[in-house]
Structures are given as C-alpha cells and as structure tokens.
Amino acid sequence: MTRLHRMLKVNGARIHAVEEGQGPLVVLIHGFPESWYSWRHQLTALAAAGFKAVAIDQRGYGQSSKFRVQEAYRIGKLVDDIAGVIDSYGVSSAFVIGHDWGAPVAWTFAWLHPDKCRGVVGISVPFADRALIGLPGSPFGEHRPNDYHLELAGPGKQFYQDYFAEQDGIIAEIEEDVRGWLKGLIWTVSGDAIAPQVAAAVAAGMAPMDPVETLRNGPLCMPTGARMKDAFVYPETMPVWMSDADLDFFAAEFERSGFGGPLSFYHNLDAGWQDLAEQSGKPLTPPALFIGGEFDVGSMWGYEAIARAHERMPNYHGTHMLAGCGHWIQQERPEETNRLLIDFFQSLI
Numbered sequence: 001m002t003r004l005h006r007m008l009k010v011n012g013a014r015i016h017a018v019e020e021g022q023g024p025l026v027v028l029i030h031g032f033p034e035s036w037y038s039w040r041h042q043l044t045a046l047a048a049a050g051f052k053a054v055a056i057d058q059r060g061y062g063q064s065s066k067f068r069v070q071e072a073y074r075i076g077k078l079v080d081d082i083a084g085v086i087d088s089y090g091v092s093s094a095f096v097i098g099h100d101w102g103a104p105v106a107w108t109f110a111w112l113h114p115d116k117c118r119g120v121v122g123i124s125v126p127f128a129d130r131a132l133i134g135l136p137g138s139p140f141g142e143h144r145p146n147d148y149h150l151e152l153a154g155p156g157k158q159f160y161q162d163y164f165a166e167q168d169g170i171i172a173e174i175e176e177d178v179r180g181w182l183k184g185l186i187w188t189v190s191g192d193a194i195a196p197q198v199a200a201a202v203a204a205g206m207a208p209m210d211p212v213e214t215l216r217n218g219p220l221c222m223p224t225g226a227r228m229k230d231a232f233v234y235p236e237t238m239p240v241w242m243s244d245a246d247l248d249f250f251a252a253e254f255e256r257s258g259f260g261g262p263l264s265f266y267h268n269l270d271a272g273w274q275d276l277a278e279q280s281g282k283p284l285t286p287p288a289l290f291i292g293g294e295f296d297v298g299s300m301w302g303y304e305a306i307a308r309a310h311e312r313m314p315n316y317h318g319t320h321m322l323a324g325c326g327h328w329i330q331q332e333r334p335e336e337t338n339r340l341l342i343d344f345f346q347s348l349i
Contacts, residue, residue: 031100060261
C-alpha cells in the first residue's frame, strides 16, 4: 500500500504525519526517543486490516515543530495536537494508540475528549491519572512527581526523569555520540538484554527484588554525577527487530532535530500533575486496552495501575503482557502487537 507523508497545521504547530490505508482513523503516537518510524510495522498491518493508520512525529520530534519555551510541551498542548490531527482528517473521532511517552498522551486524550475517542490502547505505560507515568507507590499521582522521584531514587541517586528534565548532563552525553547513545539505550531496556539477566538471577537462586529496589538498582536510576550511558550494555550485532538501518534512521532524525523538545516532556511532568488536578479521579470512559512487556520497565513500574485498571476505566478490555518482551514492544513483537490492535479495533466497529 502507498505510504504518504503530510504536514498538518495543528494547534499552532506543524505536525508531520505518515499515513497508510483507508477506513476508520487510527492515530499512532510514539514515545522517547523515537519517531513515527516506531510504528513502521503497525502502519502496514492496520492498513491491510481496513484502517487508515496515521503515525505522527510529536511536537519537538522529527519534522514536526520545535519550540524554545517549556510551556509548549505541557500535557494539554500534546493532547490538543491529537485532537487537531483528528480534525485535520475530517472525522469526528478516531482510535488512538500510544507507546512510552505516547501512552500518557493517548490516555489523557481519551480521558479529556471521550467524544473524540473510539478506543484507546496504551503500550508500555498504563493509565496513571494525573501522574501521567505511574510509579511504585504512586500509581495514580498520589504523590507530586518532583518530590516522589527524590524519595524513590534514594540517597546519592537521581531518577532518570529528573536527569532528563534538567536538560544539561543528558544532552551533553547524548551529543557526544547520538547513534551510540541510542544503540545503548535501546538494547539495555530490550527484552533481549534483560531476559538473560533475569534467567541468570533465577538460576543463582536470587529472590526477585521489589519494584522500588528494581528501580533504584536499574540503569535508569543513576548515582549523582554519573552519566546514564555508564550503565548501558551493547549488542554484538543488532537484533532482527532493530537493524542497523533502523538505528540509522532514528539517529539521523535526532541529529537534525536535537533533544530539547523531547526532553521537555519530562520537564513538564510536575506541571501535568498540577494541570490535571481537577480531572483526577474521574473515569476514563472510552473502550481501553493495555499491552505491556514481561521485561518492560514501564510495565514493571506501573504494576499497581495495571492491577487497578478496572477501577479507573469502566470500559476496560483487558491487559496483555507479552512474554520475554522488553520496552520497545511494538518493534520487538510486531506480529503479536498487530494482532491485539486489529482484534480490539475490529471488535468496536
């Protein structure tokens, strides 16, 4: 099928959209550090199943607009972009899918605009109310993010979301070698890297750590003054699901667009918690589905939100955890992801 690239004028911004197929509209929202290309497998599969699939570059990424001010990346702006994309296609509602940072955007869109959402799928990051990204002990924003991150990290450590939000050390370490940094991050939190570590721990008779200890001792919680990439591991060869050509594409996008906008999403976590205060506790009513990975950090941290999903979403259609899968779910397990998405959306038509 033909894949088209369009520039949409949305919400005072330029949004790059890549579309394939005809039928009910499905909007796919990527996370960090990614792009529309993260959905390359889903675009074709959804189109073949009778949908019009549209993957966007979120603002700050790829060919979409970049903004200097942090205010431009608050959750309300990100959600309004999705509403504007749907309006650009001349329809009143659409299905929405989000992975990683795209998941909080998709969930919040469905939460705030149920009339425009035919169904929502979160991948990796479950619905977390005003928290946006649920964490152990604060699945729905029971604690203010900026304060809780310090508590979670513990003495002498810094949670990666705060490190990203500062936009200082993180940009310096990335810009030394954009491709190498992306390669390390992608592999380190993939199922291919984590599964052998877990298997070795089990074979050694080690008891699994609780979620807080797992977070504190993982690669995304660094000793103060350390670089994130100090904890990265690297593959001898790239896996089938992330070829050298795929990595080249992601690296080239970020070498052109930079990381200021993407990291601003993290800078605004606390602002989102404040902005959504009046909405907090209200149900998310559109049909909803969650897809996680057995070894995905977002799914691990969000275990409480996943377990309590039915409390917050009266039209919840279930949780699907993909065995052996790490963080890059729709890329690591494209066929399973595609089947779950198509079955869910077709059940709603």
